[in-house]
Amino acid sequence: xxxxxxxxxxxxEGINEGIVVINGNQLETSYEDLVAVxxxxxxxxxxxxxDERYIRQDYIQSVREYTDGELGADFVINNHLTExxxxxxxxxxxxxxxxxxxxxxxx
Numbered sequence: 282x283x284x285x286x287x288x289x290x291x292x293x294e295g296i297n298e299g300i301v302v303i304n305g306n307q308l309e310t311s312y313e314d315l316v317a318v319x320x321x322x323x324x325x326x327x328x329x330x331x332d333e334r335y336i337r338q339d340y341i342q343s344v345r346e347y348t349d350g351e352l353g354a355d356f357v358i359n360n361h362l363t364e365x366x367x368x369x370x371x372x373x374x375x376x377x378x379x380x381x382x383x384x385x386x387x388x
Contacts (some may be wrong), residue, residue, distance in 0.1 A: 283329060283361040284384060287369060288312075289319030296373065299380035303361045303388075310360050312382060319362065321347055334354060337363040364388045 284303065299312030308315075322343045328334060340363050345353045357363060364386035372381045 283363050283367050285319045286316045286324055287366060290324055292316050292320055296380050297378045302383045303387055308360055361386060
């Protein structure tokens, strides 16, 4: 599974804010913004049987199309969206309605 599929396919209803940490580094992009983009690109639109370079280019194109060119390669690469997940876990604060998503990737 790639990072984009975890973010887009597993939105947690009722959680309004959050951070994402990948390989020990907190992303500048918020959980909400990542879910907003990744959640609107169908999981089936990406052929994950291809090599990593193909997957990255295909997902970059999908992001460009969804955001009318506003976001592209930098957004995908800086947020590790096409990297394969090794491990992930959520820490949810139900009182504050926030979460911390920690992901480790193979890259």
